[in-house]
Amino acid sequence: MRAAIVTFDGFNELDSFVALALLNRVPGWRAALCGPGGTVTSMNGVRVETQQGIEFIEQADAVLIGSGVRTRDIVWDTKLMARIRLDPARQIIGAQCSGALVLAKLGLLGDAPVCTDLTSKPWVMETGARVVDAPFHASGNVATAGGCMAAHYLAAWTIARGAGVEAARAVIDYVAPVSEKAETVARVIGVVTPFLGDGVE
């Protein structure tokens, strides 16, 4: 299983690195930071080398698009957007906070409920997306999460969808705070379970 953690300049470190760290804890999975250049610089000025180019998105089994302070500009970059090739028929796709704008612009959100953060909400609504007051929602293979700390939900759903609920449970258990493991697992798995669909155990 190969996952692309899509980052652009101005990216929110929480979103991208929570996703990368959690997905890489699944045996056999390889989640890589990918972006349009050799490096990306975060919203707090941290320069990071990408591990894969933007073309990796098309090859990945799972694609998670993080948030950032420049997403509104990025979605108007038609050349860049044309390089983001997603196929919800065969890929597990997710977006965090303003990342929902990217999915909206690519026509992947349809009429489904969409989650995003409160700052991005008006911009996502402008695209015609139906933003709901919830931390996480998925319709089929496409999920959205709202609020940085909902990154755990998006990662857990991605893992559950690709490797089963037990794999997601094991990863959350590992990263959960000491002495709060059972309640953390119950909370995270409880949020994502309604969105796993039939046949996922």
Place this chain on the structure above:
Amino acid sequence: MRAAIVTFDGFNELDSFVALALLNRVPGWRAALCGPGGTVTSMNGVRVETQQGIEFIEQADAVLIGSGVRTRDIVWDTKLMARIRLDPARQIIGAQCSGALVLAKLGLLGDAPVCTDLTSKPWVMETGARVVDAPFHASGNVATAGGCMAAHYLAAWTIARGAGVEAARAVIDYVAPVSEKAETVARVIGVVTPFLGDGVE
């Protein structure tokens, strides 16, 4: 307020970037990734440019030492350890998971209860530290957290200690999942409040 987020090769992305992102949300604060070289490579192979050298630790008002897969080797590097100059009398100091080993080796943990993750626990206990089954503990200016997701507790405590509880509450509220903000703030602030001492409001 200047904060050093201390990272070494093999660092855990969750710890360092949760701390960096949360502390940088406090008005007037500047949290910088710092390490012994110009770049550090994470446990999942992400190469990141440091924003400050290791000497910045001595100048910082707050210092948070993250976890990583090489901490056990790092604490035996006497030259490197000699460059980590901490003063709990004037600095807010925290360690995440295996980062407690660094504080133990520097003699900063004393007899106080110490938190760390379950993997690092036996190594931290070997130093003579009193490891407890809790996600967070602080004694005066020195705090430890156990489990990656306890990074939010360590960051919230650091902010509360340096800028007051209301500042910590505001940051957690911002990053909390949509529609779970009140309960997330209550949980995080509830964990750290007993460790803020007198005079911090």
